Amino acid sequence: SQTIHQWPATLVQPVGSPLSLECTVEGTSNPNLYWYRQAAGRGLQLLFYSVGIGQISSEVPQNLSASRPQDRQFILSSKKLLLSDSGFYLCAWSGGGGTAYEQYFGPGTRLTVT
């Protein structure tokens, strides 16, 4: 069966510090991968998606970036965090084709920028 991992689970970082959040998927190959940010009362905001290794598309201009160095690894980064980067970050994967559009989510990372 497929599993998706995210770490760390929680993170407290000062403004201006770098960020690296990691997501890995097990039990599937060539998944579509997604990073979402969730703010209270605002639902899920799609930040980045990737349909293959090295293929990253950004949905929202911001000081965040994403990379996919391996098929089942997705990394969210920032060189300098802003207060507005605080939130709950969710990684998700989907089969990416046919009728396999449902997304499966990781447990999330709670980021607090101080």
Add this chain to the structure above:
Amino acid sequence: AQSVTQPDIHITVSEGASLELRCNYSYGATPYLFWYVQSPGQGLQLLLKYFSGDTLVQGIKGFEAEFKRSQSSFNLRKPSVHWSDAAEYFCAVGPNSNSGYALNFGKGTSLLVTP
């Protein structure tokens, strides 16, 4: 444009009572529709999905949803709510071929269950 509206931000029901959470969507073609549940501090879990066929779909944890094309709705129901059902519920529509087949999510409905 694709969008999902969940008209109710908060809903409170008594344990054992029936539940209906509303979802309306806008989508240019035949939609794929989903309901997810999120417990506090957790990721989202897929409850059920509709692709085609029977418009009444069954999901996990005793939930069901009905697709009504004429009303552009996909409401979630449960005949008898348990205290453990208290959570945030998200309706989603897709896929969005312009965003890697991502789903568009509603803003969620927070369910409170009272004794």
